[in-house]
């Protein structure tokens with residue numbers, strides 16, 4: 001088959017029947033026709049090879065087509081594909097729960113329970129529901145709201161949208177979202193808000209160390225320590241949303257561990273299965289679990305999904321966690337991030353580049369708008385998430401053989417742990433080239 005012809009046909013069929021996520025179909029260009037993936041590389045239908053510098057939306061931890069994960073999926077599928085997890089159990093779910101609890105940040109009280117769901121958003125929904133219903137079950141009926149950080153993103157379902165910042169994504173739904181309290185992203189600012197409202201809180205929710213969708217905004221461990229200490233002292237559950245940061249992305253297995261803090265609820269997804277299957281989990285303390293144990297059946301957590309604890313997803317996640325340890329993925333990602341950051345260092349001082357930053361394997365900088373002669377203020381980051389430059393930025397990176405997907409004018413990379421030195425250098429070169437895209 002002529003691959004170029006195949007690509008055209010696929011894209012034309014796609015245009016007739018598909019609706020893509022986070023895509024403006026009126027103006028965004030045709031989607032990439034992807035026919036294969038191995039390691040850090042995607043193969044396109046026209047024969048081009050492109051480095052996946054965003055790890056398939058931050059999911060692909062080890063690399064594409066990792067044989068150990070595909071093997072684990074096949075073996076598990078042949079044994080047991082799925083069973084309703086209400087009233088049944090199976091080895092992959094139990095083994096994965098044990099492994100996750102052993103790997104989770106250690107605290108007092110420790111995380112002792114695992115509730116499985118499908119993706120990052122559902123992991124967050126489950127955490128919110130657990131915290132809210134547990135407060136009510138304990139008779140703390142005044143604890144009816146959540147405190148979240150400015151700029152936070154926790155997913156696209158309604159509870160997750162509610163705790164997320166309304167901008168840039170959720171403004172159309174604002175009338176339907178429940179109110180939450182919001183604190184600034186600095187220790188003193190957070191403490192001031194928390195001290196005023198903690199008696200009303202069912203929980204605090206935070207993306208530890210990196211606010212991904214907000215544009216890879218990074219904060220130090222001090223903020224996380226302040227949040228954890230305040231929550232602990234006031235008896236307010238802390239939800240750590242490590243959907244993005246978990247499994248090594250920040251250079252530690254969990255971002256919370258890097259700050260030496262432990263949450264009461266921990267949300268994981270994305271890297272949990274390294275993109276080889278969809279799965280998510282919410283880890284909880286025994287005290288939260290106990291709030292639902294009662295003679296009255298109606299006090300249960302009335303929540304579940306068709307695919308909860310899918311055995312194939314669990315088997316893949318168990319193998320992925322083993323790989324994480326065998327290959328020291330956090331250290332590997334740290335080294336990858338450091339190499340890309342070093343290669344980008346000459347950009348410091350570039351008139352269009354602001355705030356080159358890194359946390360583990362995540363490297364980012366902000367693009368300031370080139371200053372048109374007629375604009376007196378100039379120099380401000382141009383256009384926010386919905387910048388018209390987005391398609392041009394993506395196209396330029398692709399010309400250089402790298403898949404980047406800037407968050408508005410935040411240019412970032414977080415490639416998989418298998419990315420080699422030459423690929424890191426190509427990613428850095430593509431990022432650098434975007435500094436001059438107008």
Ligand SMILES: Cc1ncc(COP(=O)(O)O)c(C=O)c1O
Nearest residue numbers: 119120121154155212241243244
């Ligand atoms: C911190 C965080 N929480 C939750 C989510 C939602 O995850 P999903 O897209 O798997 O629903 C994301 C997705 O980017 C995320 O970054």
